[in-house]
Amino acid sequence: MILLDGKTVAAEIRNQLKAEIAALRHDAGRPPALCVILVGENPASQVYVRNKHKACQECGIISETITPPASVKQHDLMEIIEELNRRPEIDGILLQLPLPAGLNSDACLALISPEKDVDGFNPISMGRLALGLPGFRPCTPAGIMTLLDYYGLSVKYKKSVVLGRSNIVGRPLSIMLSAHGDKADSTVTLCHSKTPDLAAECLQADFLFAAIGRPRFITKDMVKPGAVVIDVGINRTEQGLVGDVDFENLKDIASAMTPAPGGIGPMTIAQLLRNTVLSLRLKLERDKLNA
Numbered sequence: 001m002i003l004l005d006g007k008t009v010a011a012e013i014r015n016q017l018k019a020e021i022a023a024l025r026h027d028a029g030r031p032p033a034l035c036v037i038l039v040g041e042n043p044a045s046q047v048y049v050r051n052k053h054k055a056c057q058e059c060g061i062i063s064e065t066i067t068p069p070a071s072v073k074q075h076d077l078m079e080i081i082e083e084l085n086r087r088p089e090i091d092g093i094l095l096q097l098p099l100p101a102g103l104n105s106d107a108c109l110a111l112i113s114p115e116k117d118v119d120g121f122n123p124i125s126m127g128r129l130a131l132g133l134p135g136f137r138p139c140t141p142a143g144i145m146t147l148l149d150y151y152g153l154s155v156k157y158k159k160s161v162v163l164g165r166s167n168i169v170g171r172p173l174s175i176m177l178s179a180h181g182d183k184a185d186s187t188v189t190l191c192h193s194k195t196p197d198l199a200a201e202c203l204q205a206d207f208l209f210a211a212i213g214r215p216r217f218i219t220k221d222m223v224k225p226g227a228v229v230i231d232v233g234i235n236r237t238e239q240g241l242v243g244d245v246d247f248e249n250l251k252d253i254a255s256a257m258t259p260a261p262g263g264i265g266p267m268t269i270a271q272l273l274r275n276t277v278l279s280l281r282l283k284l285e286r287d288k289l290n291a
Contacts, residue, residue: 002151002256004230006143009150010266014059017273021060024280032280033062034092034118034272035084039077040070040100044236049096055269061276064090070100077103078111085113091283092118092276097168115282118275121167129175136275141173143267144209144230145183153228153256155186155207163202163218163244164211165192169232173209198222210244218245223253231260 025031034056038049049065056063066080084093093116099105114124120138128135148155160177164170170190177186191201193212202208202222210218211232223229233244243260250257258264 001251004258006263006266010270013270017059031060032091032276034276035064035090036094037066038096039068045096081111091279094119138172139271140169140268141176143271147267158186158206159204160186160188160207161205162209163191169211212244215242216246220249220253225253226255229254229257231258232264
């Protein structure tokens, strides 16, 4: 079995970005800048944001965090986003999800400028993805595609099964896998909690993507021998952090598999850095056209 090591691949991406960022500093007079909005004190979100900040520092990206309290009003949170939209030195805006109860995340995501939507969740970004147009891609699905490409694992003409239909992972991933192109062209089945006979669907997969948030849910009787298994889940259990896949019992069945943690998480952050660098590069191009 091939272990798909997201940590190693993400480290290579960060090293590649350092050279790009050095060139951008020369052309733009500053490095790219990312601002994260972290509402409240969700422990998991705090860990994610710290990891993002650390990765930014390593690459030379300016990282700013705004931390309104969980009691923040909707209109005040939206004003924070509008202010960041207006700040020319901010290239990327990331609203850390989930938001505390009572706040409308859809309205906030729709307010983020598409030119700074480095998370790829704005409706315009999602629409461009669905239409196959250039734009920012959601970081986790894009990170998955990058990891597969790095290891030479082609989904072209293969059957892919995606478990989970969230707008963060499952839906955009299904679009990317089925898109035209040498690195896609997969036939995709998108499964969810209402899918009848889920095990039978999984057994058809050449590539199985688990993003359902249930610890060790995917067992060996659900995986076709030789399948590639991508575990997107991170679940806290009494035994520690585990994925959606029963990793130990699948090692002799899958041909390649990601660990969890250490697989897709680092790739998600690497893609966020890529999107932030891309945002500044696109801004320079727009400025030249408007000069």
